[in-house]
Amino acid sequence: METANFFENITTSFVITNLIDILIVWYVFYLILTVIKGTKAVQLIKGIFFIIIGRVISNFFDLTTTTQIFDMVLQWGFLAVIVIFQPELRRALEQLGRGSLFRASTSSEEAALEKLTQDMLTAVRYMAKRRIGALIVLEKETGLKDYIETGVPLYSEISSQLLINIFIPNTPLHDGAMIIQGDKIATAGSYLPLSESNKIAKDLGTRHRAAVGISEVTDAFTIIVSEETGNVSVTQGGKLTKDIKMENLEELLRKNWLVTSNAKEGGGLFARK
Template sequence: MDFKVLENLTLWDVVIGIIDLCIVWYVFYLIITVVRGTKAIQLLKGILFILIGKVVSDILNLTTTTSIFNTLLEWGFLVIIILFQPEIRRALEQLGRGSLFRSSNVNKSTERETLVEEMMKSIKYMAKRRIGALIVFEKETGLKDYIETGIPINGKITSELLINIFIPNTPLHDGAMIIQGNEIATAASYLPLSDSPKIQKSLGTRHRAAVGISEITDAFTLVISEETGNVSVTHDGKLYKEVNYEELEVLLNKHWFGYDIVNRGEIDA
């Protein structure tokens, strides 16, 4: 490293360099914000793979492989523009409205409250009418293996849709609904049943499935009993029965969004 270059730096040069880095970081943050949740995120992963591959091929002096990666990078920009016109247009529209530069905390808070409200509304409806339900909330551990056993929904979370899925004698009511983020990923998914002797004999398949998924993943699961209408939850391999609505709302905020509604702050879920 040439330390003479560092010696010639002035305070103004350092400030300008920091500002430059902050601008670049913020631009990348805005790009990720725009493409998050869209198919473009897969493209970014592909670009990252190509860049890593090019660096490795340069280090190993792989002439043919390097040539291929160079071609991909040379034409990649044009391909991105053609394939992702909707995402680019949306980003430019947001930039024109100034929405990219607004704080997203308010929007996230509003969305969280709305989703929890819709979930609580459906739970109260089904519990009152003793409609059995099994809902799994994905956390850090991916549930792809179990999602693939069900029927894809990929739908917006509304109380009407939640209730309709679990109406008895309908094609999707039997099995588990899996929630990924703010969407219903799938319905009628199969979950592993727990063999724990601690589970009461009176509890049915839904409760055993809820405990089973919590034993092998960090998922948070709620169960509505069709016999009693009581609401139970599971996480960390433990079953908590007859949870009241106030407690359930706290648990949903904690395990679904990592938010403590008591202390009004983000927590480690």
């Protein structure tokens, strides 16, 4: 009878109100996790969870002394958390005051792409000016596992300094292709299939033929820096576009660089070979 009365009292407004309540709580927790991500607070939160689990277990087995100790820790833990998390709390309040806390949750991918794009442009501009040959492949939907396995695995963070250093002449990895998955350098010194197309100019070397070759068999986006002329070219869909300006390259990177993607066999941001 009580159950029947409960369901009779449920109204549409009641359901909507509670749903909004749950969504607000979930979003607040999401923002908190966004703020503390990558900080020491993550490890401290894990410690708090262990304390709570220990409290539940000790109470279940009726361990009186242990339970009292856990209760004391939890009782004073609130003040300890405020002291320990003071830098994170201050940063969160500052971001909230600027309104950037809410923007960060919706534009993190755009911010990551912006940083990666600028690092890539800085590296390409540096190498083009000094005629340092380079071949950089950006993986998209088609996995590049077969070609990654031919190179030296790195799975390192992307920076302009590292991009430049890998292609410095007479270094072990400068003469192959670099393959990028999401926001990581997956490998360097990889071998790519050479295109047999007779549309490629005879004065273009192996780098350009390899770039066209990989774009013929996959949907990868490839950047080539010529060591003879310093010109920058790109390939996609089997098409080679030469003498790309930096502003055009920036636009192409924003369009073709998949910073995040689902893990999949042979590719993706979190894929590991």
